[in-house]
Amino acid sequence: MTSVGRGRGWGKNLQDNSDGLRKPGQQSSLVVIENDDWFERISKIDINDVESIKNLTSPVANLIPQDASKEDITHLNKFCELALDDRAFALKLILTFANSTNYLPLFMTCLQKLYNQREELSKKNPVRFINMVFFLGETFHRLRFDNTSLDCLKTPLVVCLRMLLGTAGEDEIQLAATQVAIHGRELLAASITGLPELFIYAREVLATRNLSTRSRSMLLLMIDLYRQNFMPLSGDLQTFYVSQLGQSTLLEMQRNSENILVITNSELQDNPTEKCNVEPGILMQVPEKSHKKNTPKNFTSRGDAGRPMSSVPRAIRGSGAGEIPENFKVRNFDTRAHRNDGNKGYGHDDRFSKDY
Numbered sequence: 001m002t003s004v005g006r007g008r009g010w011g012k013n014l015q016d017n018s019d020g021l022r023k024p025g026q027q028s029s030l031v032v033i034e035n036d037d038w039f040e041r042i043s044k045i046d047i048n049d050v051e052s053i054k055n056l057t058s059p060v061a062n063l064i065p066q067d068a069s070k071e072d073i074t075h076l077n078k079f080c081e082l083a084l085d086d087r088a089f090a091l092k093l094i095l096t097f098a099n100s101t102n103y104l105p106l107f108m109t110c111l112q113k114l115y116n117q118r119e120e121l122s123k124k125n126p127v128r129f130i131n132m133v134f135f136l137g138e139t140f141h142r143l144r145f146d147n148t149s150l151d152c153l154k155t156p157l158v159v160c161l162r163m164l165l166g167t168a169g170e171d172e173i174q175l176a177a178t179q180v181a182i183h184g185r186e187l188l189a190a191s192i193t194g195l196p197e198l199f200i201y202a203r204e205v206l207a208t209r210n211l212s213t214r215s216r217s218m219l220l221l222m223i224d225l226y227r228q229n230f231m232p233l234s235g236d237l238q239t240f241y242v243s244q245l246g247q248s249t250l251l252e253m254q255r256n257s258e259n260i261l262v263i264t265n266s267e268l269q270d271n272p273t274e275k276c277n278v279e280p281g282i283l284m285q286v287p288e289k290s291h292k293k294n295t296p297k298n299f300t301s302r303g304d305a306g307r308p309m310s311s312v313p314r315a316i317r318g319s320g321a322g323e324i325p326e327n328f329k330v331r332n333f334d335t336r337a338h339r340n341d342g343n344k345g346y347g348h349d350d351r352f353s354k355d356y
Helices: 037-043 050-054 070-085 087-096 104-116 118-124 126-142 151-167 170-189 195-208 213-227 235-245 247-252 288-294
Strands: 002-005 030-033
Touching: 030 037, 037 070, 037 087, 070 087, 070 104, 070 126, 087 126, 104 118, 104 126, 104 151, 118 126, 118 151, 126 151, 126 170, 151 170, 151 195, 170 195, 170 213, 195 213, 213 235, 235 247
Parallel strands: none
Antiparallel strands: 002 030
């Protein structure tokens, strides 16, 4: 049976955080499923305890193995749908695949289905659409295979970010800006189809739509980050964005690589966590006067590694499944850059992978 608890939304902070980012859909209720073994096991995850999640004794170990039954796959599909109503649950579902006993391709297939519904979700249920983009971004930020990000998610993420900008809503623009700040450098390095057009479109939205001051500032931040190849903003630009968005917002958009989990082809080790060789996304310099007083201990203002786990549900990346079979191949997307046409975002094949 599914019930909802009033007052706890998918945007609810996982820890006390009075000055964190506003999250789209904060009014949504936390989904609770009674008498469901899967839900009880997933709910026990502590997202800040990486090692316990990866451990073979974890509550989510062997939840969805490679030889999962049709009933289990149906259950997984149901839970992926529920993740669009509850951001905190979405994070825990993603982190379920940090345990090597759970089979990542089955999760990717569910995510593919949600992505294929993006146009319908955007029109009929904007809140669930925002949640779907968050879910996609969280997966891309958290799940890695052999120290490499899931390339098959890069173009779909860009497609969804453009759709967010098209709504011109404040929550949508903030989510798009946050995703760009986190993943922009990696997307730029990969020459992802549609990325330059995304920032041309951001300029168009900025020039033609009736936006709040905060939304205009977020769009300007996106554009400036792109113009500077996602290198650190400093000097006058930093002062401007601190005055417009607040230092706490910029710190929330700051990411580094600490605690990113890595999916490997090897058996689960006693201490399997590896540090990923990835660069941070946005790197804002904090004003000298406030750095020591207000900056978290694990904050890094430059490009050194270390990606602290935020207390706020937001786009994250890490370990997923165990061994990935040889037939799990990422399909190359069309490299032609043009606008979204029907269900073919920027001309790419909508499939994340041709084999799961």
